[in-house]
Amino acid sequence: MEMIPALVKFGYRYVVCDVDHMESLEPMRWEKLRYRPHIARHGDAEIIVVPRDRELSNAQLSGFDPGWFAYEVGERTKHCTDFPALVTTFTDGENGGWFRNMTESAGFWGWFYKPMLDWQRSGTLALSQISINEYLDKFGAEARSRSTRAPGTRGTTTAGASCSGPARAPEDRHRGAEEGEPALPRASLGPREKGGGPEGHHVLDRAYWHILRAETSCNFFWGTRWIHRSFEDLEEAERLIDSLN
Secondary structure: OOOHHHHHHOOOOEEEEEHHHEEEOOOOOHHHHHHOOEEEEEOOEEEEEEEEOHHHHHHHHHOOOHHHHHHHHHHHHOOOOOOOOOOOOOOOHHHOHHHHOOOHHHOHHHHHHHHHHHHHHHOOOOOOOOOHHHHHHHHOOOEEEEEOOOOEEEOOOOOOEEEOOOOOOOOOOOOHHHHHOOOOHHHHHOHHHHOOHHHHHHHHHHHHHHHHHHOOOHHHHOOOOOHHHHHHHHHHHHHHHHOOO
């Protein structure tokens, strides 16, 4: 919840949150908590929270039949008669063999996604695909909820593995603010303003690459063994940006 002001400041419209870590601030039916975007507030800042269906997402990780999925979605949303249901699944593609299967007909795209598109085009599917932004433009969000402080989850080959919280390096010589802030604000003072040319743009691209890699959840999931990688990447990003000055 404390991240909401920063997310809004940087222009994020919505976040996706596992429904098991959402708590409604008003009486709410089971299906509305799962299939209707909510509004979360921290201080004066608000952001839209899109619930992630955990059970469907875990099934997606291992692979499912399009017919089963259509039936399951129908059963889960059959009481959503007073609002348009938004069913959202989110899966870590790196850790699901289904997404990495090189045989197209046996993987996500050929076995599941293409048949779903074909059924939708033929008019035989009771559900339709829509982007989150399109849904929000048409139907908005209404209910107020908040994210709980229960341990988070990170989808791995063992679906729903627990992640109790960010790890700390034993030699905690870096202050918390240094973990997320050092290079981001200063990156705007790059070669565009200073006439650095293509080489300057290349340096900024490399700096942003290191920032993005520093953010990977793996660095925080594996206890203290990998957290040093985040610090190393942030320090390299800062060094690259300093080289433009």
